Amino acid sequence: MMPPLLRxxxxxxxYRDKDIFSGLNLTMNRGEVLCVxxxxxxxxxxxxxxxxxxxxxxMGHVYLKGKYIHSMSSVEIARRMGFVFQEHSPPFPFSVIxxxxxxxxxHLHLFASPSHRDRAIAEKVLEMVGMxxxxxxxxxxxxxxxxxxxLIARTLAQEPEVILLDEPTSHxxxxxxxxxxxxxxxxxxxxxxxxMTSHLPDHALLFSSRVALMKNGRFLSVGRPEEVxxxxxxxxxxxxxxxxxxxxxxxxxxxxxxxxPAREPVEVPEAH
Amino acid sequence: MSLSKKKLxxxxxxxxxxxxxxxxxxxxxxxxxxxxxxxxxxxxxxxxTWPKTVEAIIINVRIPRALLAMVIGAGxxxxxxxxxGIFSNPLVSPDILGVSAAAGFGAALAILFSxxxxxTQMSAFGFGILGxxxxxxxxxxxxxxxxxMLVLAGVIIAALFGALTSATKYLADPDAKLxxxxxxxxxxxxxxxxxxxxxxxxxxxxxxxxxxxxRWRINLLSMGDEEARSLGxxxxxxxxxxxxxxxxxxxxxxxxxxxxxxxxxxxxxxxxMLVGPNHKVLLPASMAAGACYLLLIDDIARTxxxxxxxxxxxxAVVGAPFFAYLLRKTKGGWK
Numbered sequence: 001m002m003p004p005l006l007r008x009x010x011x012x013x014x015y016r017d018k019d020i021f022s023g024l025n026l027t028m029n030r031g032e033v034l035c036v037x038x039x040x041x042x043x044x045x046x047x048x049x050x051x052x053x054x055x056x057x058x059m060g061h062v063y064l065k066g067k068y069i070h071s072m073s074s075v076e077i078a079r080r081m082g083f084v085f086q087e088h089s090p091p092f093p094f095s096v097i098x099x100x101x102x103x104x105x106x107h108l109h110l111f112a113s114p115s116h117r118d119r120a121i122a123e124k125v126l127e128m129v130g131m132x133x134x135x136x137x138x139x140x141x142x143x144x145x146x147x148x149x150x151l152i153a154r155t156l157a158q159e160p161e162v163i164l165l166d167e168p169t170s171h172x173x174x175x176x177x178x179x180x181x182x183x184x185x186x187x188x189x190x191x192x193x194x195x196m197t198s199h200l201p202d203h204a205l206l207f208s209s210r211v212a213l214m215k216n217g218r219f220l221s222v223g224r225p226e227e228v229x230x231x232x233x234x235x236x237x238x239x240x241x242x243x244x245x246x247x248x249x250x251x252x253x254x255x256x257x258x259x260x261p262a263r264e265p266v267e268v269p270e271a272h
Numbered sequence: 273m274s275l276s277k278k279k280l281x282x283x284x285x286x287x288x289x290x291x292x293x294x295x296x297x298x299x300x301x302x303x304x305x306x307x308x309x310x311x312x313x314x315x316x317x318x319x320x321t322w323p324k325t326v327e328a329i330i331i332n333v334r335i336p337r338a339l340l341a342m343v344i345g346a347g348x349x350x351x352x353x354x355x356x357g358i359f360s361n362p363l364v365s366p367d368i369l370g371v372s373a374a375a376g377f378g379a380a381l382a383i384l385f386s387x388x389x390x391x392t393q394m395s396a397f398g399f400g401i402l403g404x405x406x407x408x409x410x411x412x413x414x415x416x417x418x419x420x421m422l423v424l425a426g427v428i429i430a431a432l433f434g435a436l437t438s439a440t441k442y443l444a445d446p447d448a449k450l451x452x453x454x455x456x457x458x459x460x461x462x463x464x465x466x467x468x469x470x471x472x473x474x475x476x477x478x479x480x481x482x483x484x485x486x487r488w489r490i491n492l493l494s495m496g497d498e499e500a501r502s503l504g505x506x507x508x509x510x511x512x513x514x515x516x517x518x519x520x521x522x523x524x525x526x527x528x529x530x531x532x533x534x535x536x537x538x539x540x541x542x543x544x545m546l547v548g549p550n551h552k553v554l555l556p557a558s559m560a561a562g563a564c565y566l567l568l569i570d571d572i573a574r575t576x577x578x579x580x581x582x583x584x585x586x587x588a589v590v591g592a593p594f595f596a597y598l599l600r601k602t603k604g605g606w607k
Contacts, residue, residue: 054501078504085499091360092494092549102492106504113488113552158503 003066005029005193006051006081006162011060013043013050020046021217024060028162028195028210033188035204035225036197038214039238044197045086047214048164051195052083064162078106082155084165087147093138096150100126100135103157118157125156129183145176152183163187165196169203181207201234201242201259213237226257234259241265279546280557287342287563294338297571299578300329337464340472341570342563344461344525345535347476349562350555351518352536353543354483357490357551358514359419362544366522366536369422369515370429374403375526377433380440380453389463392456393471393527400523403429408515416497416508458582459530461570472528479521483555486514490551532566532583534591539565541598 004027012022021043028034036044049055051062053069062069064080082103090099100122101114108114114122126132129149134142139150148168155163165184169177185207188194198204204211204225211228213220215237221228234242241262249256295311296304306322310330313320320327351366359368367373378399382392407429411421437457444450489510492500497507525532542565543557566583569590573581 052502054498073504074501074506075504078502083499083502085502088496088499090495091362092357092544094491094549098491098550102495102503105489105492108488110489111485 007063033208035208043217081162082160093140097135103154125153129153162193283560290567341566345562345566346559347521348536349539349558353540353558358493369407369426370403371400373430373433375400377437396527404519459532459584468528475524479517482517487555534587
């Protein structure tokens with residue numbers, strides 16, 4: 001049997017003596033969108049950094065296609081796994097195509113710079129995310145949503161099999177959130193494994209095939225969103241009362257769950 | 273040919289033009305035709321119709337001085353552009369890690385105890401490297417060198433060596449040594465010889481070659497350490513190599529010319545306005561622009577008034593208003 005694309009086994013991490021997370025288990029396969037849900041500061045970002053090998057787990061192991069991640073060089077990892085960071089403001093107004101070509105770095109010799117072939121690949125992935133028309137624009141002058149799609153294109157230029165996205169929709173408006181999440185789904189349909197973090201439960205219900213609910217550095221449950229995301233488990237994850245509503249998606253006639261937060265405070269015992 | 277390629281070509285040719293023009297300029301008036309004749313006579317034997325002094329001035333004074341100005345201008349500018357890239361900050365100059373302050377102290381110390389130009393140069397070079405090494409060691413935490421730590425450690429080292437230089441000046445004999453130290457610290461190419469050219473070129477050339485080879489990767493570092501790492505870059509090794517190259521260039525430049533500020537800060541901005549921020553093009557463009565810029569400044573230094581004006585003064589007088597203009601134009605955003 002093929003090993004899973006990405007596997008986290010009994011992962012724990014702490015800064016100094018502060019536990020960030022412990023005892024986490026996770027597997028991800030091709031074609032999956034796995035969404036890690038949880039409030040701010042629950043350890044989602046640290047988890048992603050451990051998964052791509054930039055931080056070392058205190059205990060446990062990360063395997064990429066069955067291979068122990070710390071036995072791989074940073075170039076080997078970068079050829080298989082891309083990382084889309086939370087939005088940042090770059091210091092120099094590189095053009096969009098220059099930014100996307102940076103994704104070719106793991107395939108280039110130390111002293112080389114991108115060739116015509118690398119430029120062609122960059123243009124292809126830009127077209128795929130629908131941003132080719134911006135290729136000559138300064139990266140600093142495009143909108144937040146466009147920038148997020150350009151960063152996704154840059155990770156695609158790495159030609160990875162796994163993409164990790166850290167809060168890809170934070171700071172984006174409603175339309176751009178949708179565009180980015182649609183793109184995330186499309187990547188999974190193309191056979192990539194996608195792992196993203198979010199603090200919005202609807203993102204998991206609408207756009208992911210599996211979800212991990214995270215609270216205080218632990219997974220409460222991992223599984224298919226419609227099975228795992230119940231009023232109880234969400235209440236525990238977020239510490240507030242929520243209601244799940246089932247609606248019919250007018251787009252395809254299928255039943256769909258959505259999360260509605262309680263508008264009046266309800267006493268919830270703090271879960272541990 | 274695209275517009276950007278044309279610009280780059282013009283930039284690459286202009287140092288040669290500036291170099292030839294510089295040979296015509298000088299306090300000792302030599303008719304332009306004679307300059308050309310002297311130059312031709314070096315290649316094709318022709319009858320000498322000019323005094324020996326004229327030839328000596330052109331061959332042994334003007335040419336090495338112009339060459340040195342070009343090499344140092346190019347070196348400081350390319351280091352400035354590289355540092356601005358790896359620190360993701362356009363306000364950084366090549367002496368951010370304390371190389372100039374430390375080299376200045378090395379020179380002052382040597383002048384205090386010795387007469388020899390060679391000893392002064394060696395001491396400046398050695399202390400320059402030492403200063404940056406200490407900065408690097410201070411900033412190294414958790415096996416990484418965060419940018420902010422590097423900059424702050426650089427401030428500490430610059431302050432420390434600045435104080436030591438003051439102490440040296442305080443102890444120096446005010447009639448002979450003190451003026452020598454002061455002049456050295458203001459930067460000058462007045463006493464340039466072929467020996468200086470031969471001493472400065474190997475380290476500056478080696479450093480520049482290293483930077484040029486790694487130049488595309490500076491783009492990756494400018495996006496931040498974490499992002500660069502996710503693209504498979506070994507950030508610590510790359511950053512370290514670039515710091516070594518820049519330090520080699522800057523220390524070698526400072527040790528023959530004294531402290532010349534502002535060039536490494538301003539020229540990369542000019543180059544960025546001309547060719548854009550991609551370091552693949554920006555570094556060669558900065559080199560060419562820097563060579564022209566320091567030649568021009570040095571031509572002013574040696575011809576504007578009856579006595580030489582120290583270079584550091586002109587670069588600041590020209591540079592500060594220009595930087596103010598840039599600041600106003602970009603409204604501090606540099607975008």
